[in-house]
Amino acid sequence: MSIQPKSETGESFVSMKHIYKTFNPASVNEVVLFSDFNLEIEKEQFVSVIGSNGSGKTTILNILCGSIAIDSGSVSVNHREISRLKEYQHSKFIGRVFQDPSKGTCPELTILENMALADNKGASFGLQLGVNKKKIDFYRSQLELLKLGLEDKLNLPVASLSGGQRQALALLISTMTPIDLLILDEHTAALDPRSSENVMELTERFVREKKLTTLMVTHNLKFAVNYGDRLVMMHHGGIVVDAAEKQKSALAIKDLTDKFNEISVEVGN
Numbered sequence: 418m419s420i421q422p423k424s425e426t427g428e429s430f431v432s433m434k435h436i437y438k439t440f441n442p443a444s445v446n447e448v449v450l451f452s453d454f455n456l457e458i459e460k461e462q463f464v465s466v467i468g469s470n471g472s473g474k475t476t477i478l479n480i481l482c483g484s485i486a487i488d489s490g491s492v493s494v495n496h497r498e499i500s501r502l503k504e505y506q507h508s509k510f511i512g513r514v515f516q517d518p519s520k521g522t523c524p525e526l527t528i529l530e531n532m533a534l535a536d537n538k539g540a541s542f543g544l545q546l547g548v549n550k551k552k553i554d555f556y557r558s559q560l561e562l563l564k565l566g567l568e569d570k571l572n573l574p575v576a577s578l579s580g581g582q583r584q585a586l587a588l589l590i591s592t593m594t595p596i597d598l599l600i601l602d603e604h605t606a607a608l609d610p611r612s613s614e615n616v617m618e619l620t621e622r623f624v625r626e627k628k629l630t631t632l633m634v635t636h637n638l639k640f641a642v643n644y645g646d647r648l649v650m651m652h653h654g655g656i657v658v659d660a661a662e663k664q665k666s667a668l669a670i671k672d673l674t675d676k677f678n679e680i681s682v683e684v685g686n
């Protein structure tokens with residue numbers, strides 16, 4: 418796979434520059450997390466992020482999604498500064514799949530209703546079922562991509578699906594409309610080993626077929642090594658390993674466990 422070059426301005430597709438972030442400043446609970454943190458991601462690159470507990474992985478995702486404000490620095494996606502946008506505005510161009518399978522979908526709604534909601538980016542779905550056969554056919558064809566037989570269960574409430582099926586549906590829903598960035602927030606961590614393998618394989622297929630720029634946080638070293646084009650390891654708000662292409666292909670889980678012994682990262686789920 419070829420990674421798209423930087424734009425004419427030399428800026429990467431996703432860019433976090435000179436980020437400073439302190440939680441609870443000037444209090445006993447003060448946490449100085451980022452002091453001049455930088456991360457650049459090229460278009461269509463699939464980056465896995467691993468790291469010690471509290472190293473700042475989730476905060477990076479929250480900053481990109483607008484749920485945490487930075488103290489200073491700049492954040493751009495698709496060459497547009499986004500750090501001052503409201504959180505809801507981010508969902509128009511960023512898809513996020515969470516660890517908790519109940520977060521990406523509305524359990525009490527059917528598969529069809531969930532897809533219609535996502536298709537309208539959360540606006541009242543007002544789907545006129547009788548006249549909107551074209552849309553339903555489209556949703557069915559999208560569900561076929563999952564190879565889980567859900568295309569024949571459109572009217573089933575999402576609550577009755579397994580965790581793995583829900584995560585697959587959440588992945589589909591978050592990438593059904595065009596997005597600039599896909600964020601995977603430990604999205605296999607709550608699944609059994611077999612389901613997490615299946616969701617990971619589906620993730621890889623979607624990322625490649627839909628040419629998605631992707632940032633995945635995981636505690637699963639095997640997934641970080643086996644999937645993606647680049648592996649970033651974090652510790653104490655900084656990047657301690659950044660391996661891409663040949664360097665990443667040469668990485669073995671043992672190299673990472675050795676490196677991780679000192680920063681105690683769980684291996685596997």
Ligand SMILES: Nc1ncnc2c1ncn2[C@@H]1O[C@H](COP(=O)(O)OP(=O)(O)OP(=O)(O)O)[C@@H](O)[C@H]1O
Pocket residue numbers: 440441448450468469470471472473474475476477
């Ligand atoms: N909203 C918040 N308020 C106060 N402190 C926060 C907040 N969010 C994160 N932190 C602190 O920032 C640090 C980094 O947290 P973060 O959740 O980003 O780490 P992480 O690398 O995702 O950790 P883990 O692997 O344990 O999920 C932690 O010390 C955490 O307590």
